[in-house]
Each structure stands twice: as structure tokens, then as C-alpha cells.
Amino acid sequence: MLDSNTSALGIIFPNSYDALVPELVNVRLMASIPFASRYRLIDFILSSMSHCDIDNISVMVNNNYHSLMDHLGSGREWDLVRKNGGLSIFPPFAEKSSKPYTGRVGALASILENLRDQKEKYVIITDTNLVVNFDFNAMIQAHIETGADVTVAYNEQELPESFLNSQSNDNGYYYTFGIEDGRVKKIYVNIKESGVKNCSMNIFLVERELLIDLINTAFVRGQEYFERDVLLPQLNKLNVQAYKYEGYVARICDMKSYYDENMRLLDDYNLDALFSGAPIYTKIRDDNPTRYVDGAKVNNVMVADGCVIEGEVENSILFRGVKIAKGARVKNCVLMQDTVVGAGSSIEYMITDKNVVISPGKEMKGTDTFPVYIGKDQKV
Numbered sequence: 001m002l003d004s005n006t007s008a009l010g011i012i013f014p015n016s017y018d019a020l021v022p023e024l025v026n027v028r029l030m031a032s033i034p035f036a037s038r039y040r041l042i043d044f045i046l047s048s049m050s051h052c053d054i055d056n057i058s059v060m061v062n063n064n065y066h067s068l069m070d071h072l073g074s075g076r077e078w079d080l081v082r083k084n085g086g087l088s089i090f091p092p093f094a095e096k097s098s099k100p101y102t103g104r105v106g107a108l109a110s111i112l113e114n115l116r117d118q119k120e121k122y123v124i125i126t127d128t129n130l131v132v133n134f135d136f137n138a139m140i141q142a143h144i145e146t147g148a149d150v151t152v153a154y155n156e157q158e159l160p161e162s163f164l165n166s167q168s169n170d171n172g173y174y175y176t177f178g179i180e181d182g183r184v185k186k187i188y189v190n191i192k193e194s195g196v197k198n199c200s201m202n203i204f205l206v207e208r209e210l211l212i213d214l215i216n217t218a219f220v221r222g223q224e225y226f227e228r229d230v231l232l233p234q235l236n237k238l239n240v241q242a243y244k245y246e247g248y249v250a251r252i253c254d255m256k257s258y259y260d261e262n263m264r265l266l267d268d269y270n271l272d273a274l275f276s277g278a279p280i281y282t283k284i285r286d287d288n289p290t291r292y293v294d295g296a297k298v299n300n301v302m303v304a305d306g307c308v309i310e311g312e313v314e315n316s317i318l319f320r321g322v323k324i325a326k327g328a329r330v331k332n333c334v335l336m337q338d339t340v341v342g343a344g345s346s347i348e349y350m351i352t353d354k355n356v357v358i359s360p361g362k363e364m365k366g367t368d369t370f371p372v373y374i375g376k377d378q379k380v
Helices: 041-051 066-072 104-109 112-116 136-146 161-165 208-220 226-234 255-264 268-275
Strands: 008-013 056-060 086-090 122-127 150-158 175-180 183-189 196-207 240-244 297-303 312-318 329-331 346-348 350-352 363-365 372-374
Touching: 008 041, 008 104, 041 056, 041 066, 066 086, 104 112, 104 208, 104 226, 112 208, 122 136, 122 208, 136 150, 136 196, 136 240, 150 175, 183 226, 196 208, 196 226, 208 226, 255 312, 255 350
Parallel strands: 008 056, 008 122, 056 086, 150 240, 297 312, 312 329, 329 346, 346 363, 350 372
Antiparallel strands: 122 196, 150 196, 175 183, 175 196, 183 240
């Protein structure tokens, strides 16, 4: 339980890195992308905050946010229905002076009055392109013990190929850290070096009053990006501490990584690493249990409720309400909600969005390196 000296409020940016997965965010934003058969990406951060008694959470939406609002509702599933605090969604133009934002600075500047009215001592800022089961209380404790002005979370990993191969900054910025004795001495922007790096998780902890001062100054100067424009130039002035996260991390940075990170959870070791901590909550949909009809064959699958399986399914992720007809074969696929695979069809290495219909007798096949994607409501 957080006391008044360690209490924190959360600010989540659900649109950050939308450009990395343009196919998946055509009808939604990054935060509401389905993941692991029954969740949305935002569920992991929201659940982590809820378990750490962070019950005042603002979601800074920019566009395409209707599906997210439908998913979050009042926040009841995450125990965020509160008279004071709870879950707040801030769309662009929520304030008279606000507009769609590019970086965090403009978005935070639009809610400065709201921030001034809050009582929590700390602010935690996050994105939603990472799947983690994160202990924010441990990060707050480390922040206090080190006397940091700002604490940034990172994990050690090789940079994703999509980052290394990117020819422009159009898809946004990613950051790696140079760390000495726990302090961030350098911030590298869109570095193109292979090998294991200290990769930013875009999770920041800062005192609320300091954040207000930093954002106020940066906004007046026309700056946009918190890491690049606020932290990087002040590394000698601010005590920016690095918090190493050693738990399970799934980083969604392109369609291939989305496919791979789903498929990784078919390995029990990875599944336990992600879900063995605090439970992950999501919006409940009342469905019947999955039904396996006589003759159905399944091997190494993750299946949500409400599915009907008459055919063969192997090495696949099935979301709620998926129907696999008799004689159909599904292998190495991620099938989102209410996908229908027709009788006698055969699909492999595919990602289908919601309400996709695969016609009877159809054969479609992608590859491990290039899974085929079928958009929402398509019939093929």
C-alpha cells in the first residue's frame, strides 16, 4: 500500500508508436490491439498499476480511440471506479487550448491544471507497446533510495531489426541509455548499432511538482519530446537514475514482432514468466466455454472462450469466438475475435483481424518471416 509520501498517479500514452503497426491501428490505437487470445495491450500496464495501488490514472488519447473507450468503460475490471481519481480519458481538444499532440510535452502541457490539482507526490508515465507485468512499487522504492529527480526503466536486449533497418524517424523515436553507477549519463536517439543495449521501456517516474516545472518550461520553448528535448539536454543537471527491469518483456515494434510475441506465449516458460506474477485483468465478455466437436484436433494452442473447433489447429493463438469448420486446417496463426475459417480450408502463418471470414476450400500461406495479414471484416 502506498502512503502519502510514496503515492503516485499514472499517465498512459496509448497512441505512442501507432506508426510501427499501421495495419493493426487502422481501426484502433496501439493500446487496444488484441494480444494473447483475450487481452488488449493496455491491460498489462493498467493491471500492473492497479496492483500497486495506483488508482488515479489518466489516458492521453490522440486519435482512433473509440475502441479503447469501449474496452475500458468505467475502469471497473481494474478496480478504478472511484469518487476521486479513478480512470480518466483525455482526448485532444479536451481543453480549450489543447490539440492533437506529437510528443509527450504538448499532451502533458494540456493537462497541467489538472496535474496541479492532484495530491499524489509522484507521476508515472508509460506507453502501451510493451507487454509486461511490472512492479511499480519497486521502482518507486528505488527512486526514493537513490534520491533521483527522474527514474527511467530499461531492459537489456538487442535492438529489434525494424529499428536497425528504419531509414527515417517517421515511425517515432526509440532510446537507449549510457549508464554509469546506476545514473543515466547519455541518451542515444535512434541508434543503429547491433548488440545488447540498455533499451528504454518508456516508463518514467518523476515528482509531480518537478514534472509540472519541466513541462511548463519545455512547452514555452516549443519542445515536443520528453526524452529527447527535456531529459537529454539536462542529464548533467538532473539526477536521472536507471531502473533495470529483469522480468518478461514483449516489445511490439512491427507486424512481425506482434506475431512473434504472440507465438512466444505458446512456450510454457514464457507464459509463466509473464503471467505468474499478479493477475492481468481485462474486459469480460460472457461466452460459453470453447467447444471441441468430435474429430477436432488441437496441438499447442492458446484458445479463449466462445470458440468452436471442428477442424485441426496447431501452434496457434485463437481469440474469443473463433470458429474452425470441419476439415479446416490452421497452423502457426493468430486469429482475432470472431474469425471464421471455412470448411476444408487451409491457412498457415497468418494474422486475421476481427470478423474475418476465410471461405470454404481456401488455401492461404505466409511464412515465418512474413506472416500474411487480413484486415478487419474482410472475406477472402
